Amino acid sequence: MISSQRERNFRSGTTPVSGVLVMPFVTVLLWVAFAIWEPQFISPRNLSMLMIELSVTATLAIGMLLVILAGHIDLSAGSGVGLLGGVAAVLVFQSGWPAPLALTAALLVGLGLWCGMAWLVVRWRIQAFIITLGGLLVFKGAFWLVIQSSTVPVVGREGANLYSILTTWYVPPTYGLVTLLVLGACWSLRLWIQWWQRRRADLPVDSGEVVFLRAFTIGQALLLVVLICNAYRGLPLAFLILMALAWLAHVLTQETAFGRNLYAVGGNLSAARACGVPVDRVVLLAFTLMGAVVAVTGFMQTAYAGASTTTVGELMELDAIAACVIGGASLKGGRGTVIGTLLGSLIMATLLNGMTLLAVAPEAKLIVRGSVLVLAVLVDVRMKRDA
């Protein structure tokens, strides 16, 4: 499945070659470098932390991808992460709401805010850059109001709740393995069914060995991930949330009419309109989904930070945009994939985690992250020109 997807994207030019081949290579290189420098980097504990950090970054990046695919941008995401995480924290830990209810309420707030911003964008034809820049400031102000510019700790006095376990709960090792087995079986079955259907429909198919090898390799990689996690405490819950969201977003962009419309609106707005695509509705939906993703990221990031403080979420929108772009998305819209965005996020998260472990100065961290973004885009542009 993934391979045929890639192959199609490759041939249709939707993902640059760099997005498919170069990025895993760069990631491995980074890992090797960090491991040599600081062996602690590949300890199960640090890798588990890295996965949680990746989950937070990548979740937001996937939401950002939807907005970017439509040819827009969301600068308010970072402030939104702080605000929505803060709203939920105040509701749970100050007002004493049950966690599931509070999270749902904050999620709804997110949906409403982003839907409202999108309405301004489509109804009055104002650039999303401006609207979300306004959102960035407004949400930040509202965030500080909500938490009264203080600190709201995310720890249950009466024990753990849904909010506080978001980044601290792990699937117990045995269940992790069982989950992997079940998922792997379902996925292999689907892969095989697809292969069989294509062959029956006389469409070009990969040979059986190739399909098996591919499934085997990916299966091995996943098994490795689970084993590493199990060496610490098990699969992090945040990572499962990310996987579920990524799968949903992948299906949404590749298998639904909305996904087709999203690529069309970003790829050629005039043509999309002339072809009868409900352009405004597509943009509205992309932003609304972004609102939900911002809320989920907000919960995870706040929980990971351990408290809702004024700096939660700061600059996260830029990390998300960078992850999309490194993953091969075009800011003009209409180009980019969920898989690329995951890989882009992995590079960003790896850099941040590794540098923190090496105790690199915060100034240098910022400079390195910025340089990597520019470098990635340069490579992307060069490869496309040479292709």
Add this chain to the structure above:
Amino acid sequence: MNGRVLLAAERVSKHFGCVVALQGVSFDIREGEIHAICGENGAGKSTLIKLLSGQFKPGSYTGQLRFRGEPIVFRDVRAAEAAGIAVIHQELALVESLSVAENLFLGRLPQRAGRIDWPRMLASARELLERVDVDLDPEIRVADLGMGQKQLVEITRALSRHPRLLILDEPTAALGEEEVETLTEQLGRLRRQGVAAVYISHKLGEILTLADRVTVLRDGSSVRTQEVTELTPDALIEQMVGRQLREVYPPRGEHRVGEVTLCLEGLSARAERPGAPQLRNISLSLRRGEILGIGGLMGAGRTELVSHLYGLWGQRLSGTVTLNGRSYGRPSPRRSLARGMMLVTEDRQRWGLVAGRTVDENLSLSSHEAIANWGWVVRSVEQARNSAVMSKLNLRSNRRLLAARQLSGGNQQKVVVGRGLLSAPDVILLDEPTRGIDVSAKRELYEEVRRLAAEGKAILWVSSELPELMGMSDRIAMMRAGAVAGLFEGPQFDARCLMAAATGQTT
């Protein structure tokens, strides 16, 4: 009037792929004359002036250019400019938000100590404007000028480089009568100053009063060059259209024309942007199984007619438009598709294709409702539908996963047509569907349109090529200045009558 030859083209030919744009054209311009070039759309006029002004690389055409008798090769546009050739394109190259003076000196603004020397610039601008006798305030913003005045700014800018030859591509297309008069005066003055002008226009009246000599182009060849005194409007039209119908059009089938599906009564619409034609009081009806050709010159409002009907620009229409018994006043593409109307636009890169996506996705773009189940694209349904339409249009199915931009022009056009057909239309609007596609693809398209008519679709066919219109249409409506200038019944058409209606000459 019989000055020396300034610039001459000798047997120049130019091909675009397998399409011949110019074939052995010889042409010369004398010093201080106004030389008009006329011909139908696609006759090669624009290609010729591009060639004269250095827009084609040496070696991409054959033949020889001579400047004052000496062979010359223009490496690029700058080389031609240096030789004294200035071109004023139909689309003006002015920066609207800057002043007249700034536009006049753009790229060579007078400076002092790194800052713009405003007093000097304004003084030189005023001097320039006075020299060409244009009464304009150099400090006014170009955006606040009328079309005619903008044209004068463009001409003034061209003249500030002291050209020997001024090439004007349809300078009067967007001008009102008074503005045309001012322009005419300007050209007369330039002629007295010894500047030669090449003048492309569709307006035969203007050509006959303004030009010294006229060259008629037809199908990329020069028919003849003659003194204007030897010409009459009739003779000119005759030379422009008088050719054999070389392409063979598929014969009309035996099917009968059915009831009226699309009916326009007194349709009017405002111009979509300043300078574009507005529609005026158009009444037409279109029947099932019929091909109604829409002809007319550039800027006559043909594209505007079909675009407004489809709602491409989402504008309110006045008058009554009735489709299948239901009237509508403010169409949008989405609503039009739902009503059973499709449009193949003239500019397929802009309006027709999402070039980076696959053929499959482009084909499905207008009919997601039919292939999606609760929002999920059902691939098998999609593939079956797309395969059917691809085989109908003779598009090989192994292309389905290619990005649309990787296809040839003809195949791209098939994708656009196929996408429309998959939305199951009753009324098909085609705007220049054969533009930029090769002969065999054209032939296939003609046959397909014939088949669609035989199936009972109603077809509105906009074309700037008279033979194509005459070969394909059951009826032809010729447009001029946003209105229908004449409605002609087939099956036989008289090209001269059509052209006369389009140009407003009475024969």
